Amino acid sequence: MTPPQFSVVTPVYNPPAAALEDMLRSVRHQSATDWEHCLVDDGSTAPHVRPMLDRAARADRRVRVAYRERNGGIVEASNDALALATGAFVVLLDHDDSLEPNALALVAGAIRDQPDADYLYTDEDRHSDDGRRLSVFRKPGWSPERLRTQMYTCHLSVLRRSLVEEVGGFHPEFAGSQDWDLVFRVTERARRVVHVPEVLYHWRAVEGSTAGGVEAKPWAFAAGTRAIQAHCDRTGFPGEAEQNASLPGIYHLQPRLTEQPLVSIVVPTAGSVREVYGEPRVLVTHLVDSVLRRSTYRNLELICVVDEQTDPAAIAGLQALAGDRLRIVRGRAPFNFAERINLGALAARGEHLLLLNDDMEVVTPNWLERLVMYSSQPGIGAVGAKLLFGDGCLQHAGVVFEEGYPGHIYRGFARDFPGYYGEALVANNYLAVTGACLMTRRTLFEAVGGLSTAFPLNYNDVDYCLKLRARGHRVAFDPDTVLHHFESSSRSGEVEGWEIDLLHRRWAGTFIPDPYYCPERLRADDEERIAS
Numbered sequence: 001m002t003p004p005q006f007s008v009v010t011p012v013y014n015p016p017a018a019a020l021e022d023m024l025r026s027v028r029h030q031s032a033t034d035w036e037h038c039l040v041d042d043g044s045t046a047p048h049v050r051p052m053l054d055r056a057a058r059a060d061r062r063v064r065v066a067y068r069e070r071n072g073g074i075v076e077a078s079n080d081a082l083a084l085a086t087g088a089f090v091v092l093l094d095h096d097d098s099l100e101p102n103a104l105a106l107v108a109g110a111i112r113d114q115p116d117a118d119y120l121y122t123d124e125d126r127h128s129d130d131g132r133r134l135s136v137f138r139k140p141g142w143s144p145e146r147l148r149t150q151m152y153t154c155h156l157s158v159l160r161r162s163l164v165e166e167v168g169g170f171h172p173e174f175a176g177s178q179d180w181d182l183v184f185r186v187t188e189r190a191r192r193v194v195h196v197p198e199v200l201y202h203w204r205a206v207e208g209s210t211a212g213g214v215e216a217k218p219w220a221f222a223a224g225t226r227a228i229q230a231h232c233d234r235t236g237f238p239g240e241a242e243q244n245a246s247l248p249g250i251y252h253l254q255p256r257l258t259e260q261p262l263v264s265i266v267v268p269t270a271g272s273v274r275e276v277y278g279e280p281r282v283l284v285t286h287l288v289d290s291v292l293r294r295s296t297y298r299n300l301e302l303i304c305v306v307d308e309q310t311d312p313a314a315i316a317g318l319q320a321l322a323g324d325r326l327r328i329v330r331g332r333a334p335f336n337f338a339e340r341i342n343l344g345a346l347a348a349r350g351e352h353l354l355l356l357n358d359d360m361e362v363v364t365p366n367w368l369e370r371l372v373m374y375s376s377q378p379g380i381g382a383v384g385a386k387l388l389f390g391d392g393c394l395q396h397a398g399v400v401f402e403e404g405y406p407g408h409i410y411r412g413f414a415r416d417f418p419g420y421y422g423e424a425l426v427a428n429n430y431l432a433v434t435g436a437c438l439m440t441r442r443t444l445f446e447a448v449g450g451l452s453t454a455f456p457l458n459y460n461d462v463d464y465c466l467k468l469r470a471r472g473h474r475v476a477f478d479p480d481t482v483l484h485h486f487e488s489s490s491r492s493g494e495v496e497g498w499e500i501d502l503l504h505r506r507w508a509g510t511f512i513p514d515p516y517y518c519p520e521r522l523r524a525d526d527e528e529r530i531a532s
Contacts, residue, residue, distance in 0.1 A: 003087055004062070004086065004088075005087055006032070006091050006107075007087030007089070008035055008093050009084075009091065010038070010040075011039075012039055012041045012044060013041070013042040014049065016129075019095070019204055020049065021052065022204075023098050024037075026101070027063075027093070027099060028056070030102075030103065030104045031102050031104075036085070036087060037060075039065045040077045041066070042072060042073070042077035043067075066080060073175055075171070076172070082164065082165075082169050088161060089120075089158050089160055090158070090159045090160075091107075091158050097155065097202055097203050098202045100198075100199065102200070106198055111194075117160075117194040118160040118187075118190035118193070119157070119159050119193045120158040120193070120196055121139065121193075122155075122198055122199070122201055123199045123200065124136075124137050124202070125203065126204075134205060137421055138520070139197070140429075141429075143429040144429065145427040145429050145474070145476045145477070146423070146426055146427060147184070147187070148239075149250070149251045149253060150421075150422060151177070157179060157183060159183070160186075167185040167186055173223075174226060174227045176220030176223040181223075184227060184231040185234075221248050225251065226241075239255060239256055239373055240254045247418070247422065249422065253373070253427070257372060260297060260369075261376070262300070263297065263352045263353075263368055264349060264352070264353050266345060266355055266356065267288075268344070268357075268358065269283070270309055271313075271314030272284075282311075283486070284318065285314065285318060287357075288318055288321055288322055289321060290360075290361045292322060292325075295362060295368055296366050297368035300325065301327065302318075302322050304318060304344075304358075305330075307331045315328060329344055335457075336453055336457075337435070337457055338456060338460040339451075339456070341355055341435070342450040350442060351441065351442060352371075352442065355440075356437055359485065359487065360387075363483055364480065364483070367481045371439040371478065374478060375441060379473060380475075381441075381471070381473025382439065383438070383475075383478060384396070384433025384437060384475075385477075385478060385481035386477075386479050386481060386482045387485040388482065389484070389485065389486075393413065394408075394410045394424070395485050395487055396433070396434045397419070397479065398428055398433060398516075399434060400430065400431070401511040401514040404504060404511065404512050406511070409430075410424050426479060428477045428516070429477070432462040436461075436487075437483055438461060438464075444468060444473065452464070455499060459495075459499050459500070466511075469510070470510075
């Protein structure tokens, strides 16, 4: 007998009768037929459970049921269910949730399109126990950085069974976050991860479910911290995992660097004077003072790229402030940001380049440690920071494309605004981050030819990030690296039509649509909340 494509795996323990019936029905009514349903009852005491499972097995030979003599917990029951599976892919389904009728058919289509997919995930929604839709989660494309700080893929998760077996199934020390730990171990080896952007899983927020919040299962969120740390330790990511004290499901990484490679901070400047906090200040002097005074990272050099218009007094002030940590590089007029950065990079000696506007101020003392934590990782080409306007509102939390136009997500929102499903509080991958504060390895910068001088003012940073992505490197955003950006203090923020036209000619096929941003998601979610 040919094994099925999908083995739906469900551990069962005392679910409400109505929820159990909905779950069983949702599998039975799949439009795709190439499945088996592997259920293991973990010693349920509720009298309705066994008769319902027995009826399901008698009604359809694809339903396979096993009973444990004693309750061993979700990990033991899940591993027993895995042992029943014969399909090419394992589909994780909780005992009180349900699938859309076309869930397996759409996943099968994605596998046909990308046959090397080893892990697939879909969008999901959350329902109350009485069936009201509470929220919809439209997820971004594959974002390894986000998975390291939030279990965003969650439901529906579909994993290649041979790889699940290779990594050893579910591990008991991560009970409560055992799915997250398994996804970590599978994606560390996966050839391809695929997002199916359809709401195919319905998560029921019954009492005692993690969908109901941290109060239901506090140990599940603590297990998440351990799962992240184990992943970091296996992969060599130099971070220490911490759970957010007030927001369940949100995690942070503290740098745990074993060395401090030289960082070259490249700052184009004209020595402009602008009002900052109500006082006139030389912007670059204010920046360099904050770098030297607040940074806990010591192995750095400052390269200021100036021109003949730069006030000699400003240069002298910088030299007095930074001493032998500073080098002055002369550029040419007219101002071309890309050219100035490239000149500074040629003079740099550091392993990492930090592109930095002169109208900035350091807020986070370990900002360089945090950026190096990401920039040092194979697969990451560039990393950006959370930037705040002078009044504390968000200026930059990643660059997204809507209708082909790049912009700063959550621009103007409150500093601690969580964003859609917490995305402004967790690490993320985006197509681009702003060059106002962007760290990259010098070898990568040189390999892609630096910044394109065809973009003298705008989009040179976006173009650079897209060049990195074209070579297989990710672009990361770290929400816990914070700087003030007194934007447009040093130049106009206007964008010319020819600049966006050039960006489209080069990259339109890359960002239309943006794999990390679904513009309908907020409107759809709001409409559902209003309707409910």
